[in-house]
Amino acid sequence: MTPQRRVTLADIAAACGLSKATVSMVLRDNPQVHPNTRARVRAELDRQGYVYHRGAASLRRAGAVNAVALVVNDLANPFFAEFAAGVDAALAEAGHVLLLGSTGESVERQHAVLASLVEHDPAALILSPAEHSSAARLRRVLGARLPVLLFNRRLDGDGPGDWDYLALDNRAGARLATEHLLARGHRAIAFFGGHRDSSSCSERREGYRDALAAAGITPDPAWLIECAPTRQEAARQTPALFVRDPAPTAAVCYNDAVALGLMAGLAACGRRAGADFAVVGFDDIAESAFATPALTTIATEPRARGLQAARLVLARLRGELPASPHTTIAPVALQVRASTAAAPDSPLQSSVQARGPAA
Amino acid sequence: MTPQRRVTLADIAAACGLSKATVSMVLRDNPQVHPNTRARVRAELDRQGYVYHRGAASLRRAGAVNAVALVVNDLANPFFAEFAAGVDAALAEAGHVLLLGSTGESVERQHAVLASLVEHDPAALILSPAEHSSAARLRRVLGARLPVLLFNRRLDGDGPGDWDYLALDNRAGARLATEHLLARGHRAIAFFGGHRDSSSCSERREGYRDALAAAGITPDPAWLIECAPTRQEAARQTPALFVRDPAPTAAVCYNDAVALGLMAGLAACGRRAGADFAVVGFDDIAESAFATPALTTIATEPRARGLQAARLVLARLRGELPASPHTTIAPVALQVRASTAAAPDSPLQSSVQARGPAA
DNA sequence: CTGAAAGCGCTTACAG
DNA sequence: CTGAAAGCGCTTACAG
Structure with missing residues (x-):
């Protein structure tokens, strides 16, 4: 053929x-x-x-390389799929091409994937690092020549960091989520899902603590429940919320996948999300608006983040960014939907399905 | 830097x-x-x-190229995201790298994206073509040297085709879906969504007609409703199902996105999917099992299709496939969940939420 | 306005 | 077991 x-x-x-x-x-x-x-x-x-033959051309003239590598955790995760779609759109518009890899949250696989991608001489790399990625090791695989934009997570052992960084405002987002639940009368609020040693999770937990502290609440350690940030794990871990009496009446979730899994887990143990128990997510993936009940969440606009990541990297390649590493914190917004009912003992109780923003 | x-x-x-x-x-x-x-x-x-530097190596020795290009409609569509995740996994395992592009269902954009990808000298291309893609034009952009695997759709004006082809068994799937609704007592069954001039849609419509014909039913032309295969369009088109009296009591949907959109559309006009109206999807994306009601659908296992596509292409590259174009039709299975209630006038009516397979 | 030559980073015969 | 030379498909000075 x-x-x-x-x-x-x-x-x-x-x-x-x-x-x-x-x-x-x-x-x-x-x-x-x-x-x-x-x-x-x-x-x-x-x-x-x-x-x-762009490869031949780039051998002679370095400028000809126009591939950008993107490495995410898992494409089947809608947050990353939407992010990747944004990166792809911005790159295609600029005439660049996308080299894609995924880590499955394994540093070993990340290592192998990056080593392989880098041999194709991409002009830059957008990396959403796997948990426990070490800065030193990454630098060894990537060499010193490749401009890198980290997305969403910091690296273990990376002090100030000398790579560009695009992050979500995790702390502010989790604070908004928690304040919303407080406004709806909840006092016993869990933080559910994620691994606390990932920077995104620990930042979100800080925002959660901030809001509780401002309301004069000290979180019970039993309210902090870790689990892998997937729907399945969240559903499986749901009973852990109810081992203590009194149990929390609401949860801020690490992300939407966890929140959706928690809603399934609640149904499995005879509770109605949004009526008996309030849940708020983080990300606002497309699916969340269509869940039953529709998920109150923190909108991060993953596709817009993808566009932004690609544009930052292109600006870096064109020398339009200052030489020092550039950090961008993307703002984030509370999206109130139906999954955050008022607390059982609250005067707000009558409106079981919260629809408007909290006052 | x-x-x-x-x-x-x-x-x-x-x-x-x-x-x-x-x-x-x-x-x-x-x-x-x-x-x-x-x-x-x-x-x-x-x-x-x-x-x-693999590019330099491949200049001298052709075998060194180990990138495979994948072009899909849209990564934000979970069907393609799961498919792409499968392709990525199989390629990574084989030490190959993924060049990704997307068409947004536009032939113009497809043309531009392919022209750009091809300059990076991929060893092969997996293409899920945009609607109305012409075989002749594609061949012009791609040149004659690149092995191509078409996924999911045939090309306009491509008789027997001389590219490899991986398809879903669309006709059998739609027949299963329709037979399931017939078994639950429905007689007025719509085929909802998709564009009939795409090969996948017309094949699914054939399977639908097959099943109706076997039951002695001639479909009312008003039961055939086209719309773009997205959730939004499906929700918007939902009222079109109910303009005629008597209206259909069930619908076979072009795919899960359409089915999920239809369920939202039904809710918007005061109907309860799975109770007042039965709906069956096609694809079985991850989300469908979690919908409310859970969506009865045709399981195509998009991730497994991605693995399969990558493996076919690797086999072609290793010369393990016969020289003539190779067609693979992936089997498909009915996945019964809660969205397919019995017809209102049926003796099965008592079990409003169908859970087991139809007898 | 066009051409001859050198070179990008690798690999492949061919010698030794 | 190791090296010198040519060549993959392009681009870049440098001549003319």
Whole structure:
């Protein structure tokens, strides 16, 4: 099925009775070449079905590399899928191409994937690092030449960090979520899901503590429940919320996947999310608006973050960013939907399905 | 941030007092080189942080290209995200790298994206073509050298086709879906969503007609409703189901996105999916099992399809497939959940929430 | 306006 | 077991 030899600049040049240099200039729209020559070459290029070999070009001229690598945890996770879609859109618009890899949250796999991607000489890398990624080790695999933008998580052992960084405002988001539950009359509020040693989780927990502290509440350690940030694990861990009496009446979840899993877990133990127990997520993936009840959550706009990440990286490549590492904290907003009912003993109780924003 | 010159084979060779040829052999584990030499070279490679330049290698030796391109409609669509995750997993396992693009269902964008991807010299392409893709035009952009695997849709004007093809058994799936609704007592069954001029939609419509015909039912043209295969469009088109009296009591949907949108649309016009109206989807994306009611659908296992697609393409590259184009039809299975209630006038009516498979 | 030559980082015969 | 030279497909000075 693939017999033919590749059509090369030399073929076109020979067919036109020109040198490769001239044909090369036509390809890059160099105005020096005569319009007639240009037209002849164009016709021949088309006739022979020439396809430009960017790898060969980049060998001679470094600027020709236009691939950007993106490494995320898992594409099947809608948060990352929406993020990747945004990155892809911005790159395609700029004429760049996307090299994709995924880590499955394993540093070993991350290592292998990056080592493989980097051999393809991407111009830059957008990396949402796996948990427990070490800065030193990453630097070894990536070399010192590749501009890197970290997304969403910091690295273990990376003090100030010398890579660009795009983060969500995790702390503010979790604070908003918690304040919303407080406003709806809840006092015993859990923080559910995630691993506290990931920077995103610990930042969210801080925001949660901030809000509780401001309300004069000290969180019971039993309210802090870890689990892998997946729907399945969250559903499985749900009973852990109710081992103590009195149990929490609401939970701030590490992310939407956890929140959705928790809602399933609540149903499985005979509780109605949004009526008997309030839940708020983090991310606002597309699905959350359609859940039953619709999920109150913190909107992070993953697709917009993807666009933003790609644009930061392109700006870095064009030298439009200051030489020092650049940190961007994306703002985040509370999205009130139906999953955050008022607390059972609250005067707000009558409106079982909260729909408007808390006063 | 990216000052340093690239470390090259010549640097390593010089530092070791060897020739580039020897270092090159070490890189590819050529057993000819002396163990001591190998060790010295390895140490130096590591010390200088050498990273292999696959593009340069592939210029000399064609086999070195190990990128595979994947072009799908939209990553934010879970069906494609799960498919892409499968492709990625299989490629990573085989040491290949993924070049990703998306078309947004636009042939113009598809053209641009493919032209750009192809310049990076991928070893093969997995393409889920945009609607109305023309075989002739694709062949022009892609050249004749690139092995292509079409996924999910045929091309306009592509008779037998000379590219490999991986399809879902659309006709059988839609037949199963329709038979299930018939078994639950429905007679007026709509086919909802999709564009009939896409091959996947027309195949699904055929399966639907097959099942109705076998039951002696001629579908009312008003039961065939087209809409873009997205949740939003499906929700918007829902009222079209109920313009005629008597209206259908059930619908086979083009895919899960449409089915989920229809369920939202039903709610919006005061109907309860799974109780007042039965709906069955197609795909079984992760979300469908968690919908309320849980969606009865046709399981296509998108992730497994992705693994399969990648493996087919790798087999083609290794010359393990016959020279003629290879067509694979992936089997598909009915997944009964709660969204397919019995018809209102049916004796099965008592069990409003269907949970077991139809007898 | 066009061409001859050198070179990007690798690998491949071919010598030794 | 190791090296010198040529070449993959392009681009870049430098001549003319």
